[in-house]
Amino acid sequence: DVKVTQSSRYLVKRTGEKVFLECVQDMDHENMFWYRQDPGLGLRLIYFSYDVKMKEKGDIPEGYSVSREKKERFSLILESASTNQTSMYLCASGVGSIYEQYFGPGTRLTVT
Amino acid sequence: ELKVEQNPLFLSMQEGKNYTIYCNYSTTSDRLYWYRQDPGKSLESLFVLLSNGAVKQEGRLMASLDTKARLSTLHITAAVHDLSATYFCAVTTYSGGGADGLTFGKGTHLIIQP
Numbered sequence: 071d072v073k074v075t076q077s078s079r080y081l082v083k084r085t086g087e088k089v090f091l092e093c094v095q096d097m098d099h100e101n102m103f104w105y106r107q108d109p110g111l112g113l114r115l116i117y118f119s120y121d122v123k124m125k126e127k128g129d130i131p132e133g134y135s136v137s138r139e140k141k142e143r144f145s146l147i148l149e150s151a152s153t154n155q156t157s158m159y160l161c162a163s164g165v166g167s168i169y170e171q172y173f174g175p176g177t178r179l180t181v182t
Numbered sequence: 183e184l185k186v187e188q189n190p191l192f193l194s195m196q197e198g199k200n201y202t203i204y205c206n207y208s209t210t211s212d213r214l215y216w217y218r219q220d221p222g223k224s225l226e227s228l229f230v231l232l233s234n235g236a237v238k239q240e241g242r243l244m245a246s247l248d249t250k251a252r253l254s255t256l257h258i259t260a261a262v263h264d265l266s267a268t269y270f271c272a273v274t275t276y277s278g279g280g281a282d283g284l285t286f287g288k289g290t291h292l293i294i295q296p
Contacts, residue, residue, distance in 0.1 A: 101282075103283060103284075105284075105286075110288060111288065112270065112286040112287055112288040112289050113225075113270065113272075113284075113286040114286070115283040115284065115285070118283045126283075128283050129283075129285070160224060160225070162225075169230065170215055170227040170230050171215075171227070171284065172227070173217075173224040173225040173226075174224060175223070175224045176224050
């Protein structure tokens with residue numbers, strides 16, 4: 071079974087803090103993705119990566135950056151957290167361009 | 183800008199009834215995905231539809247794709263309580279190096295009552 075894990079299920083941070091959200095997959099997938107999920111808005115793509123050290127912007131990259139130093143790990147970075155970044159963050163991985171993405175359990179981030 | 187619209191966004195139905203969720207998208211795509219999300223849980227892949235006319239069935243759920251109409255449907259037959267969940271459709275976009283990010287609809291919150 072594909073397993074995508076995220077470092078924290080719940081996280082509370084203060085405005086202005088630098089926040090790291092970690093995602094690890096164990097299926098040797100080339101592609102990894104970060105989404106945020108907000109009530110009434112569905113899921114929106116923040117960033118994705120198709121190879122180590124490669125990254126592409128999604129719909130809403132502002133205020134975020136990413137890092138992919140190893141194939142299995144994809145990190146989302148909030149350089150200076152703000153309250154409007156309070157959300158559920160979902161990581162996903164996949165292989166190829168036609169197969170489904172497999173999602174991790176999510177990290178619910180609250181910025182106060 | 184790619185838009186994906188689902189309707190209805192909220193659906194309450196009784197066990198044993200049939201219903202259809204609709205997913206419209208605004209640009210050409212030949213790949214469409216359906217996911218299920220239970221409260222407090224992550225997304226579970228249900229169907230991947232890869233071509234015009236594709237139809238897939240799993241238990242009481244059947245999904246179809248009409249790329250010319252830019253429409254996918256998720257049909258529920260003889261609903262049971264265990265199918266209560268939020269259902270999302272998604273379309274591929276942002277092709278970069280072989281990876282395709284997904285654009286999701288807002289989701290259909292389905293409640294099936296005994």
